[in-house]
Amino acid sequence: MASLNWPRSIVRREGWEHAAGRLQAGELALVGLWGEPRFAHMAVMERETNACAVLSVECDGNRYPSVGRVHPPAIRPERAVRDLLGLEPEGLPDARPWLRHGGAYQFLLAEGESLHQIPVGPVHAGIIEPGHFRFTANGETVVRLEERLGYTHKGVDSLMVGASTDRAAALAGRISGDSTVGFSLAFAQAIEAALEIEIPSRAVWLRGLLAELERLANHFGDIGAVCNDAAFAIMHAHFGLLRERVLRTADACFGHRLMMDRVVPGGLQCDLPPDGDRRVRALVAQVRKDFPELVEVYENTASLKDRTVGTGTLSPALAQQYAAGGFVGRASGRNFDARCTPGYAPYDSMKFEVPVVHAGDVNARVWVRIREVEQSLALIEQILAQLPTGSICAPIATRPDTGVREGAALVEGFRGDIFAWTRVGSDGRVERCHLRDPSWFQWPLLEAAIEGNIVADFPLCNKSFNCSYSGHDL
Amino acid sequence: MRRLLFKSFVQGLLTEPAPTIDDRALAELAARVNQASHKRLGRALSIREVDAGSCNGCELEIHALNNVLYDLERFGLRFVASPRHADVLLVTGPVTANMREALERTYAATPDPKWVVATGDCARDGGVFAGSYACVGGVSQVLPVDLHIRGCPPSPVALLKGLLALLESVTAEGRRSA
Numbered sequence: 001m002a003s004l005n006w007p008r009s010i011v012r013r014e015g016w017e018h019a020a021g022r023l024q025a026g027e028l029a030l031v032g033l034w035g036e037p038r039f040a041h042m043a044v045m046e047r048e049t050n051a052c053a054v055l056s057v058e059c060d061g062n063r064y065p066s067v068g069r070v071h072p073p074a075i076r077p078e079r080a081v082r083d084l085l086g087l088e089p090e091g092l093p094d095a096r097p098w099l100r101h102g103g104a105y106q107f108l109l110a111e112g113e114s115l116h117q118i119p120v121g122p123v124h125a126g127i128i129e130p131g132h133f134r135f136t137a138n139g140e141t142v143v144r145l146e147e148r149l150g151y152t153h154k155g156v157d158s159l160m161v162g163a164s165t166d167r168a169a170a171l172a173g174r175i176s177g178d179s180t181v182g183f184s185l186a187f188a189q190a191i192e193a194a195l196e197i198e199i200p201s202r203a204v205w206l207r208g209l210l211a212e213l214e215r216l217a218n219h220f221g222d223i224g225a226v227c228n229d230a231a232f233a234i235m236h237a238h239f240g241l242l243r244e245r246v247l248r249t250a251d252a253c254f255g256h257r258l259m260m261d262r263v264v265p266g267g268l269q270c271d272l273p274p275d276g277d278r279r280v281r282a283l284v285a286q287v288r289k290d291f292p293e294l295v296e297v298y299e300n301t302a303s304l305k306d307r308t309v310g311t312g313t314l315s316p317a318l319a320q321q322y323a324a325g326g327f328v329g330r331a332s333g334r335n336f337d338a339r340c341t342p343g344y345a346p347y348d349s350m351k352f353e354v355p356v357v358h359a360g361d362v363n364a365r366v367w368v369r370i371r372e373v374e375q376s377l378a379l380i381e382q383i384l385a386q387l388p389t390g391s392i393c394a395p396i397a398t399r400p401d402t403g404v405r406e407g408a409a410l411v412e413g414f415r416g417d418i419f420a421w422t423r424v425g426s427d428g429r430v431e432r433c434h435l436r437d438p439s440w441f442q443w444p445l446l447e448a449a450i451e452g453n454i455v456a457d458f459p460l461c462n463k464s465f466n467c468s469y470s471g472h473d474l
Numbered sequence: 475m476r477r478l479l480f481k482s483f484v485q486g487l488l489t490e491p492a493p494t495i496d497d498r499a500l501a502e503l504a505a506r507v508n509q510a511s512h513k514r515l516g517r518a519l520s521i522r523e524v525d526a527g528s529c530n531g532c533e534l535e536i537h538a539l540n541n542v543l544y545d546l547e548r549f550g551l552r553f554v555a556s557p558r559h560a561d562v563l564l565v566t567g568p569v570t571a572n573m574r575e576a577l578e579r580t581y582a583a584t585p586d587p588k589w590v591v592a593t594g595d596c597a598r599d600g601g602v603f604a605g606s607y608a609c610v611g612g613v614s615q616v617l618p619v620d621l622h623i624r625g626c627p628p629s630p631v632a633l634l635k636g637l638l639a640l641l642e643s644v645t646a647e648g649r650r651s652a
Contacts, residue, residue, distance in 0.1 A: 099572075101571070101572040122573065122576045123524055123557075123576050123580050125555035125556070126555070127523045127525075127533050127536050127537055127553060128525070128533065129525050129528070129530050129533065130525050130526075130527070130573055130576065150572055151527065151570065151572045151573050151576070152525070152527040152528070152567070152570055152572070152573065153527075153570055153571075153572055153608050154527055154568060154570055154603045154606055154608050154609055155603070155606035155607050155608035155609065156603075156606075158606065158607065158608075159602075159603065159605075159606050167602075170602050171602055171603075174529040174531070174601075174602055174603075174626075175529065176529060176530060177528070177529040177530040177531025177532070177533075177534060177627065178530055178531070178534055180529075180531065221534075221537075234478070234479070234482070237541070237542050238478075240538075240540070240541035240542060241488065241541060241542055241543065243538075243541070244538060244541050244543055247538070251629075257535070257629060258531055258534065258627070260531065260626065293477070293478060294478075297475045297478055300475065301475060468530065469530070470527075470528065470529045470530050
């Protein structure tokens with residue numbers, strides 16, 4: 001049985017190609033593309049109505065019509081599906097592997113006078129995840145950047161097959177550690193949609209609290225890191241302190257600094273302790289005191305703004321085409337936030353704004369984060385004010401009579417919308433689960449944003465995107 | 475900004491006192507280092523972090539070691555950009571098949587004497603990813619490991635304890651052989 005919020009239909013090749021055409025025309029947004037033996041799936045959202053759907057096409061002879069052929073955002077997902085399942089996207093212009101490594105990799109050519117290449121990674125100079133960047137530069141100016149990812153590929157989709165919901169939840173929480181709450185929430189909502197479980201209202205509200213704390217911690221880290229990459233270390237120090245305060249509050253309230261494994265199918269693994277309300281309020285008060293002063297420093301330091309304004313500009317057209325989520329999309333005019341569209345509780349009972357700017361540069365992505373911090377603080381206060389009492393977890397009953405069930409969910413992690421799709425067998429085990437990190441549709445845009453910038457501004461651009469390697473590589 | 479700088483100047487030190495050394499980690503390390511002969515090292519240890527396929531949770535906490543509250547460098551431990559400058563490889567992740575060669579090359583590029591610290595539950599035995607076709611499963615499958623720091627991810631305090639244990643042992647060993 002397919003999920004109600006994301007109905008799945010098995011379409012013929014013509015139907016699949018029709019959807020690809022609508023993606024190309026910009027009528028649909030690509031939410032995800034994945035596969036299983038014999039079937040390719042894609043999740044789409046209609047731009048006008050926000051209607052969501054999952055389409056599946058049977059792959060006769062392990063082949064299906066390529067979507068990436070007409071809609072570039074599907075190229076990397078299709079290359080990944082080919083690597084993982086051997087399903088061949090007919091007409092895909094890129095024959096190279098993506099997640100499967102081994103053997104020589106043919107980087108795209110950039111030819112011309114005085115061009116040179118700079119290979120970077122997979123082991124980078126800083127404490128960051130592994131990936132390879134191939135720059136072609138003319139002097140200081142980047143002519144082309146090509147990413148090669150997949151170094152952190154752990155085979156998560158395959159580990160999900162046959163896993164108990166507990167084990168699958170643990171895996172979901174470790175797809176991208178910085179977004180552990182977001183992924184756990186997406187997975188839990190998908191399971192709850194599949195099994196039609198209604199979770200206690202206290203759990204719904206506390207999940208919102210965890211998600212907003214995670215957003216705060218990451219935004220603080222990112223803003224500080226962007227300033228640090230512009231050689232403005234004092235901001236990095238101050239934002240590092242703010243981030244640490246959030247993590248310590250999370251640890252004191254939920255027993256884990258990153259709040260890993262706290263959101264589980266059915267609700268929450270632990271309740272807010274008696275002194276939790278006071279601790280979170282103290283955190284909010286502290287941030288409200290310190291944050292504006294730091295924002296003022298950011299805004300009024302010419303040498304810092306000189307590095308961020310006009311650097312790494314992403315055009316609104318590309319953000320729209322790739323349906324880029326999070327601050328990447330919202331800094332380039334794409335007004336989308338999964339907390340509003342399709343929306344989920346408790347956000348439907350709260351007042352908040354979705355900040356959108358149009359400049360599309362590093363500065364814009366910093367400002368979206370700054371504004372989101374302010375919104376998250378207000379959301380946390382609303383959650384504490386309205387937090388219902390009661391239990392925090394509903395039992396996950398396996399109902400053998402209902403057979404195989406499917407569910408999907410779209411939630412807003414700090415980085416953007418995380419999509420989850422799962423099928424649960426009649427024995428209660430996960431038959432299939434695919435979790436799509438927002439980075440899938442942000443990484444390709446970084447290649448576009450860096451073009452024409454100087455090599456030395458790449459760390460700034462990269463940090464302002466802050467895509468996940470692990471979330472993407474699965 | 476002048477106000478912020480002045481405040482930073484007068485508010486006093488935020489950095490916290492050092493944690494006590496983790497006995498278990500120290501014992502594990504002592505056993506390992508006693509087997510091998512080590513050349514004398516200065517007190518400063520240079521660390522090269524290598525993500526061998528982690529979920530990035532460990533990286534977040536390793537990053538936190540550099541924040542003002544933990545301030546790793548006061549212990550003579552610092553992160554360096556190249557394995558050629560490193561004494562210690564701090565390795566995270568279940569060692570994905572795709573990162574194996576890069577990890578081996580990083581180790582080969584690190585001058586002797588060198589130590590490998592496997593950080594986090596994944597680096598120990600693959601963690602939740604153990605058994606995957608895409609993971610080798612634990613740093614010790616690929617490199618000789620001197621110390622494991624457990625946790626998913628290990629907290630900054632746990633990391634600090636493990637690294638301090640390493641430092642104490644290395645300098646003690648160095649003094650003995652001098």
